[in-house]
Each structure stands twice: as structure tokens, then as C-alpha cells.
Amino acid sequence: MKTLRKGAIVGPVVGALWLLIVATAVAVAMSFATGNAFRPGLAGSILLGVTLGGAALTIRNAWLLIVTGAIAAFMMTAAGIGAVQVGDGVDTVQVALASLVTGIGAGWPLSVILARQPTGEMTRHEFEEVLLRFLTGFGYIFFTAIVVIPFYVMVMTSLKSQQALLANPLDFSVDLSKGWDLFRSYRELFEDFHFGSYLWTSFYVSVLTVLITLLFSVPGAYAVARLRFTGRAAFSRSILLIYMVPMIVVALPIYIVFSVTGLRNSIFGLVLIYPVTTIPVSLYMLQGYFRGLPSEVEDAGLMDGLSRLQVIWKITLPLSLPALASVSLYVxxxxxxxxxxxxxxxxxxxxxxxxRGVAMLNSSEVPRQHLMAGAVIATVPIMVLFLGLEKFMTRGLTAGSVKG
Structure with a gap:
């Protein structure tokens, strides 16, 4: 196989690029966590990266590489040429912590990225393996950062006092000595802004939407998947056409109709209109799953004297619990x-x-930390629910993808 690169060149280059990524991530994380000035150092990152990248080709012990990277990072930072530069007022403990994190974030990944790679000529397969490992590590850091940083800023801002926000809006550290007073914004939302009522309203509206959606989409999806009738193919293909029309286009007609009929400013009106937006996607998801179920099981039930509705209730639905769970969670x-x-x-x-209650907080009369606290209250329950039931959602979405 044709050789492409020398490992002695690829290792330092990969190390320098990886250290730039790690130094940026550590500087941002330390700045958010402490409120002090941390920034990545270009020269220090390249120097440390080249050193560790070359060492990773010969040092196969990940722990030794981590310790070496941490010590080197600390010494370089103390000398003012570190991969992570520090501003005034940063104590030795924070410098040591930044160096330790830099060493771990550099040493261990580089030992994985450059594992078993030769210092001499590298084949195409070996070079591509190093490249894929590098890009995978970069992807983990990048996508974690774009998800975690906004959520972190939101949570930390919700724990700040008005005085602290006015003093330094970019300081996202918190004073843990305040104890339960950190959650003052959350307490005030429930006591003064009636967020308990908003939570309950959103909960039962969402539950009713799920029940109504399943009530219509289960028989509809079953009919499309199993029964033969005129227009079946056209109906199956046009289920998702409603999503080709943006909601903002139909929002004004809906507002006019609801105002005329007296349904505006009514929870009942929301319960009527929400399933209109969720039934099509539920039909689409469930019909694919129903098609993947073996029809022989249902035929056996019909031969045993069950009606079509009994077959759906006693056979099809129990077999479709993963799909029903994923559709319910999605809706x-x-x-x-x-x-x-x-x-x-x-x-x-x-x-x-x-x-709607969170949007009400977006006002100059309401402190900013209350808006962030409201956003956390709106985000955390659905996040916990999704993480708890994510395996059912994944199983339900993929189970009907292969027929048979």
C-alpha cells in the first residue's frame, strides 16, 4: 500500500492542532466558571502540542502522557507562555486547575488519536485512522460546547442577583456561600409570577394533546398500513403536506376564526388546535411501524374470531408500545x-x-435573572423526560424502518 506521510511529522502537527482546540475549550470553561480572564495562547499551544504530539508516538502510556502534559502546561503557564494565558488576579490554584485540565484534555486524547501509529512512514489507512480520530474528538468538543455553554449561561444567570448582574454581566460564576438564597429568582417566580399554574397548564394541555393525537392517529395509521381503500396511496403520500405550510402563514386565519367563535383566550381552543399540528407526523411515524409488524399475527387473531378492533387492541397495540412511546414523547x-x-x-x-409565561418575563420591568430562571424551569422537565425515555424514542423511530 502506498505510503503518504511520516508519523514523525503527522504526530506534532496533530498535537499542535489538538492543543489549540483544547486550550480554547479550557480557557472558555475556566472563564465561565471563575469569572476571571483566561484565553488560549497561540505560541504556547503550538509548542506544547508539537511536544506532546511527538511524545505520543513513543510514550504509549496514557497516564504518563497526561502527567507530562499537565506539568509542562503548568510550567509554561507560570512562565507566561502557556497554552492557556491568564490575566491579573488569577490565583495559583486556578492556574494549576487549568494546567491539569489542559494536560488531561491533551495527553489522553492524543494517546488515543496517535495510538499504535509508527514514527516512520504511514500507510493511507493509518493516516486516515488518525484523521478520523482527530475529527471525532473535535466533534465531541465542538457540539458539547454549543449545547452546554448556552445552558450553563442560562443557569448561572438565573442564580445571580441584580447587583451582581449590573456589576459584571459577563461574570457567570456564583457565590456558593449564599446557600438557598441562590434560588431566590425561582422562589419569586412561583410566589409572585404564578409559574406553578403555568407548569400545570402546560402539563395537562400536553397530555390532552397526546391522548387526542393517539386517538386519531392510531386508527388512521393502521388503516393506511393494513386496509385497502380508494385513495389510500394518495392519502399516505399527502400526510405530511401540512408541514409544507409554515405555521406563521395560517396563524392569522386561526386567530380570526378563534376570535369569531369565542375560542380565543381559552385552553380548550389550544387543545383543539394543537392536535392539528401533531396528528400528521404521528400518522406518518405510526404507519411505517405498523407496516413493519408481521401481518400473520393479526391474521391469526382474525381466524380465532377476533374483530378488527379487537385485533388492534389486543395484538397490534401491545406490539407497538415502543412506537407509541416515541410518538407520545415527540407530541x-x-x-x-x-x-x-x-x-x-x-x-x-x-x-x-x-x-407564554416565559415570554411575559421578557420585559424591562422584570429582572433578567427571572427570565433565565423561567427558561430553566421550561427546559429542565422536558429535558429530564427526554433523557429518561430516549431509548424508547430511538427504538420506536427505527423499529419500523425495516419491513419483515
């Missing part, structure tokens, strides 16, 4: 997070959903 999240219709149709604060 619940849509209803929980829906904002546009709730914003247009609800004016009475006593009937606000959670998203």
Missing part, C-alpha cells in the same frame, strides 16, 4: 414547547402556558 415535546399559537391566542395570565 408531548411539541405541545410543551409550542409558543406561537399560545402567544397569539392567550391574553389572560391565569391561562398562560409555560412558554
Amino acid at each position: 408531548f415535546m411539541i405541545a410543551w414547547n409550542e409558543f406561537l399559537l399560545a402567544f397569539m391566542l392567550l391574553d389572560d395570565p391565569s391561562k398562560f402556558t409555560l412558554t
Whole structure:
């Protein structure tokens, strides 16, 4: 196989690029965590990266590479040429912590990226393996950062006092000595802004939306998947056409109709309109799953004297629990997070959903930390629910992808 690169060149180059990524991540994380000035150092990152990248080709012990990287990072930072530069007022403990994290974030990944790679000529396969490992590590750091940083800023801001925000809006560290007083914004939201009522309203509206959606989508999807009728193929292909029309286009007609019929500013109106947006996607998801179920099981039930409805209730639905769980979770999240219709149709604060209540906090009269606390309250329940039921959602979405 044709050789492409020398490992002695690839190792230092990969090390320098990786250290630039790690130094940036550590500097951002330490700045957010401490409120002090940390920034990546270009010269220090390249120097340390070249050193560790070359060492990773000969030092196969990951722990030894981590310790070497941490010590080198600390010494370089103390000398003012570190991969992570520090500003005034940063104590030795924070410098040591930044160096330790840099050493771990550099040494261990480089030992994995450059594992078993030769110092001499590298084959195409070996070079591509190093490249893929490097890109995989970069992807982990990048996508974790874009998800975690906004959530971290939101949570830390919700724990700040008005005085602290006015003093330094970019300081996202918190004073743990305040104890339970850190959660003052959350307490005030429930006591003064009635967020308990908003949570309950969003919960039962979302649950009712799930029940109504399943009530219509299960028989509809079963009919498309199993029965033969005129227009079946056209109906199956046109299920998702409603999503080709942006909600903002139909929002004004919905507002006019609901105003004329007296359904505006009514929770009942939301329960009527939400399933309109969720039933099509539920039909699409469930029909694919139903097609993947063996029809012989249902035929056996019909031969035993069961009616079609009994077959659906006793055979099809029990076999479809993963799909029903994933559809229910998906519909619940849509209803929980829906904002546009709730914003247009609800004016009475006593009937606000959670998203409508959070939007109410976006005012110059309401402290910024209250808005962030409201966003956390709206995000955490659905996040916990998704993480707890994610395996059911994944199983339900993929189970109907292969027929047979």
C-alpha cells in the first residue's frame, strides 16, 4: 500500500492542532466558571502540542502522557507562555486547575488519536485512522460546547442577583456561600409570577394533546398500513403536506376564526388546535411501524374470531408500545414547547402556558435573572423526560424502518 506521510511529522502537527482546540475549550470553561480572564495562547499551544504530539508516538502510556502534559502546561503557564494565558488576579490554584485540565484534555486524547501509529512512514489507512480520530474528538468538543455553554449561561444567570448582574454581566460564576438564597429568582417566580399554574397548564394541555393525537392517529395509521381503500396511496403520500405550510402563514386565519367563535383566550381552543399540528407526523411515524409488524399475527387473531378492533387492541397495540412511546414523547415535546399559537391566542395570565409565561418575563420591568430562571424551569422537565425515555424514542423511530 502506498505510503503518504511520516508519523514523525503527522504526530506534532496533530498535537499542535489538538492543543489549540483544547486550550480554547479550557480557557472558555475556566472563564465561565471563575469569572476571571483566561484565553488560549497561540505560541504556547503550538509548542506544547508539537511536544506532546511527538511524545505520543513513543510514550504509549496514557497516564504518563497526561502527567507530562499537565506539568509542562503548568510550567509554561507560570512562565507566561502557556497554552492557556491568564490575566491579573488569577490565583495559583486556578492556574494549576487549568494546567491539569489542559494536560488531561491533551495527553489522553492524543494517546488515543496517535495510538499504535509508527514514527516512520504511514500507510493511507493509518493516516486516515488518525484523521478520523482527530475529527471525532473535535466533534465531541465542538457540539458539547454549543449545547452546554448556552445552558450553563442560562443557569448561572438565573442564580445571580441584580447587583451582581449590573456589576459584571459577563461574570457567570456564583457565590456558593449564599446557600438557598441562590434560588431566590425561582422562589419569586412561583410566589409572585404564578409559574406553578403555568407548569400545570402546560402539563395537562400536553397530555390532552397526546391522548387526542393517539386517538386519531392510531386508527388512521393502521388503516393506511393494513386496509385497502380508494385513495389510500394518495392519502399516505399527502400526510405530511401540512408541514409544507409554515405555521406563521395560517396563524392569522386561526386567530380570526378563534376570535369569531369565542375560542380565543381559552385552553380548550389550544387543545383543539394543537392536535392539528401533531396528528400528521404521528400518522406518518405510526404507519411505517405498523407496516413493519408481521401481518400473520393479526391474521391469526382474525381466524380465532377476533374483530378488527379487537385485533388492534389486543395484538397490534401491545406490539407497538415502543412506537407509541416515541410518538407520545415527540407530541408531548411539541405541545410543551409550542409558543406561537399560545402567544397569539392567550391574553389572560391565569391561562398562560409555560412558554407564554416565559415570554411575559421578557420585559424591562422584570429582572433578567427571572427570565433565565423561567427558561430553566421550561427546559429542565422536558429535558429530564427526554433523557429518561430516549431509548424508547430511538427504538420506536427505527423499529419500523425495516419491513419483515
